[in-house]
Amino acid sequence: MSNHRYLEAVDMGIDTHEEPVVYMRKDCDICRAEGFEANTRLLIRHGERNLIATLNTVSESVLPNGGIGFSKSAWRYLGLTAGLEVNISHAPVVQSLSAMRKKIYGNALSETELASIIHDIAERHYSDIEIAAFLTGCAGGRLSLEEIIALTRAMVDSGSRIHWRQYPKVFDKHCVGGLPGNRTTPIVIAIASAAGLTLPKTSSRAITSPAGTADTMEVLTNVDLTLDQMQSVIHQTGACLAWGGRMNLSPVDDLMIRVERALDLDGEGQLVASVLSKKIAAGSTHILIDMPVGPTAKVRDESQARRLADLFHAVGEALDVRVECLTTDGTQTVGDGIGPAEEARDVLAVLRNDPGAPADLRERALLLATHLLVMANGDSYEEAESRTREILETGGAWQQFLRICEAQGGLREIPRAPRQKIFTSERSGRLTTMDNRRLAKLAKLAGAPSSAVAGLRLQAKLGQRLAAGDPLFTLYSDTPGELDYASDFYQSNRDIFEIA
């Protein structure tokens, strides 16, 4: 029997995020003959590529006869153009789902079983609810150390892997659970590469925050590098500050992290595998983990930090990379700016040793860079620290940062927001708390990160004494509508700042 039927591809113009969805007419011959209904899982083939998609059935008016519609991610993944014929059949049984169920029923998985699950997720053979079930089955400490190691290895194998043959040691730093404004990375990379370390840094754009490191760096230079361009920048300067989205490093992580975030699960095994797989795929041999600890941070207390650090060390050792973990203060924001342009302004202020540069951002960047130097050379902390301070204070870091930006396409001037509004304290007293989560929301309502100039700049620090009328922060926006919208939000959320 011909198990396979053909229809012509139609771009539906619908973005379902990563979950691939296809649309077929309920009255179409194939649906009727095959018994396809809404939610049936289908195998769609075009040339060498295939994916498994979820079916949505549609009325006659939505699609022409003989057509099959695709969501954006399915369209992209299959590399379609309008009118191409695609082949449709019932999705085969995905074998690794039985391993997934084994995990759900509380059994340990072998390296082969974990590899087959990760392979099938990467090949788009899992639906979102199947990914959700896998992540749930692994949460709550139900992954053993051996399983976390196997998971990390499988995730590394799911994408490209960079080999830096000419560099024996390759460094990276990563922050677990970011604080708003904590934009140390560009400064740390500039200092450590000025000291001779190799740091092919790739970063992500913001997903839920007002700015990711890639968004901030994009204010200052081109970050959209191919792998070849990235390698050329490294050869010239020893470091780069690129967007990682084009590099295909542990791509399966992006598929899983999206579901994990929607469920607000933060399994430690999954976290360690996620971070290390990206870094190992990027060719890092030495990885420094910045772990902010605080009641509203991802890591709540010292005992959780120690448990997580033990896991990082053990998995790193098994995969032949050196990992060091550093616990830092996670109780408040770092730096004064929130949003791509305002965070870039803080970064440049520190690198140029401007007198108004945020001291907390400078000190934290120095701490991290110092630890990288200790890892690299086995120096004492004091020796390494005097070296990093010297590099920053004598302008060595700034010169190095300029070289990196030059190699990536030139330094850009930081744009100014066309609209701004200063908000002041209504009464006098001491500023006792700021709500970081709502500050981040305020910056996003003002338009960050899709508008780079949008965001805010804090003008008061925790513990500071304020008089009524003293400035608290300035809000920046690209459009009057967004400025009003964010202002309205602040008016009904004035308790973001508590003044006692």
Place this chain on the structure above:
Amino acid sequence: MSNHRYLEAVDMGIDTHEEPVVYMRKDCDICRAEGFEANTRLLIRHGERNLIATLNTVSESVLPNGGIGFSKSAWRYLGLTAGLEVNISHAPVVQSLSAMRKKIYGNALSETELASIIHDIAERHYSDIEIAAFLTGCAGGRLSLEEIIALTRAMVDSGSRIHWRQYPKVFDKHCVGGLPGNRTTPIVIAIASAAGLTLPKTSSRAITSPAGTADTMEVLTNVDLTLDQMQSVIHQTGACLAWGGRMNLSPVDDLMIRVERALDLDGEGQLVASVLSKKIAAGSTHILIDMPVGPTAKVRDESQARRLADLFHAVGEALDVRVECLTTDGTQTVGDGIGPAEEARDVLAVLRNDPGAPADLRERALLLATHLLVMANGDSYEEAESRTREILETGGAWQQFLRICEAQGGLREIPRAPRQKIFTSERSGRLTTMDNRRLAKLAKLAGAPSSAVAGLRLQAKLGQRLAAGDPLFTLYSDTPGELDYASDFYQSNRDIFEIA
């Protein structure tokens, strides 16, 4: 701040099954201002109703400016008509999700916590991946007896509940994990109600099988009854054979079972809560569970059957209903017909005592009816059995079945398929196995259950000696296309029947 924005409702003509999806233009003001993106969870309000839906963003060509599109289930749930204004805001935090995560992390849930989860699922506040995570967290024996009891109670409370005040004992039967063709229900109900028992039987349509009891009964009479109509049928005859879809009995079960089925999870706690919540909501006080045991059935062996029976008893006792479990042979199909009309033909043949009536179907129906009588009257099995045989053999069951059909709208004549084709054995030998799963698929390819006449009729029994050319089965179909399609499938799957 106005957290709420308005757009005009548009029916997208897209069936996403139960998951509610809304469609907004990526370039629309509200998306930009609120930071809505594909996969954002939104609260949609219209009048008194609200639901939480997942956002898909669309291109300008897909929706008019100022419009918001709805999937069919979302449209229905909110009771919308084109052009109505709906109110859109970020979905609030669903509080019970923290209880869900507590379960995922291995903690027991209180009755209140389980009730809040079930309430939120019923109110369409959970996405499919959140339902998947909840079910996964409960699978693998991670629900205690107390939790299963609380879950069942919460599921009963999620919908309507029928109280049969004038009947002290109300009976039901349920089969766990159906075998193809196992259409005992209409016969059992006719016999037991002829013996004076009250049986307000509601059944489902097929979901993955070629026919459900409601599909089969619909060939013979009207099954789409309102609650009032059903009560009137019960008052006239003591029983009914209705479709349960309109009754709103444990509606949350339908939302969960769909996800459970997609994940192929069969948690025992979930199964017990699912079955008992439907029956208790229907007002049953005495429930007989038919548990076919076999290597390809849902219940694999006697020890699993005993464990499940213990759970059924304990939960039944806590909810004040009497439950009896009966293990039956689950190794082969029951009856000769597969598909709505062919199964209806078997049912009538048994009720009318036709000489060619399938003996296995008759004996199994008698067994179940006898057990119901034992439950009802405390008679010995032998007494009850002679009573049920008498009712069937003297035509009492047939007369009672006619009364029920008459009360529901009159007996219909079973239609004949316009197309049929006989398939014969290619060689001589003994018929040793039939693949039930692929026989069901064959019936579905022929058009069952959406075409009631489609299906097949077996003409050989397991163990029977066949000569080459002897008939194996007849295939029935509404259209030449479907007949060809099913025939093609059989040609490449002739090993459905093994003749040694």
